[in-house]
Amino acid sequence: GAVVSQHPSRVICKSGTSVKIECRSLDFQATTMFWYRQFPKKSLMLMATSNEGSKATYEQGVEKDKFLINHASLTLSTLTVTSAHPEDSSFYICSARDDSLLGIQYFGAGTRLSVL
Amino acid sequence: AQSVAQPEDQVKVAEGNPLTVKCTYSVSGNPYLFWYVQYPNRGLQFLLKYITGDNLVKGSYGFEAEFNKSQTSFHLKKPSALVSDSALYFCAVRDPLGAGGSYIPTFGRGTSLIVHP
Numbered sequence: 001g002a003v004v005s006q007h008p009s010r011v012i013c014k015s016g017t018s019v020k021i022e023c024r025s026l027d028f029q030a031t032t033m034f035w036y037r038q039f040p041k042k043s044l045m046l047m048a049t050s051n052e053g054s055k056a057t058y059e060q061g062v063e064k065d066k067f068l069i070n071h072a073s074l075t076l077s078t079l080t081v082t083s084a085h086p087e088d089s090s091f092y093i094c095s096a097r098d099d100s101l102l103g104i105q106y107f108g109a110g111t112r113l114s115v116l
Numbered sequence: 117a118q119s120v121a122q123p124e125d126q127v128k129v130a131e132g133n134p135l136t137v138k139c140t141y142s143v144s145g146n147p148y149l150f151w152y153v154q155y156p157n158r159g160l161q162f163l164l165k166y167i168t169g170d171n172l173v174k175g176s177y178g179f180e181a182e183f184n185k186s187q188t189s190f191h192l193k194k195p196s197a198l199v200s201d202s203a204l205y206f207c208a209v210r211d212p213l214g215a216g217g218s219y220i221p222t223f224g225r226g227t228s229l230i231v232h233p
Contacts, residue, residue, distance in 0.1 A: 006159065034220070042204055042226045049220060093159050102167060103210070104150070105221065107159035 006108025023094030
């Protein structure tokens with residue numbers, strides 16, 4: 001099946017630093033990618049929709065200046081958490097939608113971010 | 117607008133017994149429906165989809181789901197549960213026409229499946 005690579009899988013950083021998370025679709029093209037945040041009680045929260053070559057669309061309540069998204073190619077999207085704070089600690093998951101007709105979403109393995 | 121509901125927070129079954137994880141949806145047109153499974157500290161894995169055609173859809177790991185238009189349901193099933201099936205299961209719906217901003221799929225809150233020996 002289709003593979004989405006997300007890196008790093010885990011990152012620990014100091015408060016105030018920035019962290020970049022990469023999401024790559026390995027064997028398909030993805031004009032559209034999604035970034036989710038998953039909370040301890042399991043629900044997925046869609047943060048933003050990333051479209052190749054254009055600005056990301058952020059969900060209500062998500063700070064676009066804090067969570068910078070870049071979708072520079074059909075196989076790569078990055079999420080940068082700027083000036084991270086402890087409350088940003090979470091599990092971040094990216095997803096890429098296959099550009100074929102069916103548009104199935106495939107997910108990365110997630111990134112556990114811990115801000116000290 | 118589209119929405120999806122997973123009415124059960126948790127489902128417990130004994131190994132070897134059949135399992136059902138429920139999902140109901142609401143969408144203006146004909147839905148695209150998906151099931152995903154998530155193991156601890158991992159991303160979601162695609163299990164199966166319904167786009168059109170046969171109402172009974174077979175997917176990975178012996179799972180299947182039945183699309184019921186009249187009941188607007190897409191329950192996930194497996195005839196004989198394994199302990200290794202214990203995980204978090206998400207149902208998702210998408211309006212293929214993308215009407216009303218629903219081009220983005222909506223995910224349910226997830227159901228935790230526990231299969232005990």
